Amino acid sequence: MTAYIDPSRANFDVFKSLPRDTPIHMLNLLRYRDEAEYPDGHPNAQKGWSGRRAYEEYGRTSGPIFRRVGGTLVxxxxxxTVVTGPDAMTWDDGFIAAYPNAAAFFEMIMDPAYQQAVVNRTAALADSRLVRFAPRDAGDGF
Incomplete structure (x- = not known):
């Protein structure tokens, strides 16, 4: 099974081609490594952290930037369990992050402090999905 940690060039090009001035919701599905895999020489490489612990560090270090650009968890x-989908599909956690617009998301990922923090995300994850949605009003129906 192919693991997805970072976007492919083709997927990211599509993301970049979409409007940047409208609100977006990003669905995040996460499967953690048993043990985080940091690059040699990284300060966290010898700490023996689990993937979940490394992702917590990602949240701690990227959270201020996420909030500064207007991001919130919705x-x-x-x-x-999976109700409809492949039997083998499992995740540890999921969340939806809201951004005031895609420009805010780009601002976050281009921030030098975020680029240092994202190493924790990469070390943490065995597999993930990041899916952009345009938010719509909620209500009683589908």
Whole structure:
């Protein structure tokens, strides 16, 4: 099974071609490594952290930047089971991050402090999905 940690060039090009001035929601599905895999020489490489612990460090170090650009979490949950989908599909955690617009997301990922923080995300994850949605009003129906 192919693991997805970072966007492919083609996917990121599509993301960049979409409007940058409208609100976006980013669905994040996460599967952690048993043990985080940091690059040699990284300060966290010898700490023996689990993937979950490394992702917590990513949240701690990237959180101020996320909030500064106007990001908020609108939902998060712990995986229980797949109802419709492949039997082998499992996740550890999921959340939806809201950004005031895609420009805010780009501002975040271009920030030098974020680029240092994202090493923790890469070290933490065995697999992930990051899916952009345009938010719509919620209500009683589908």
């Amino acid at each position: 939902w998060r949950g712990v995986f229980e």
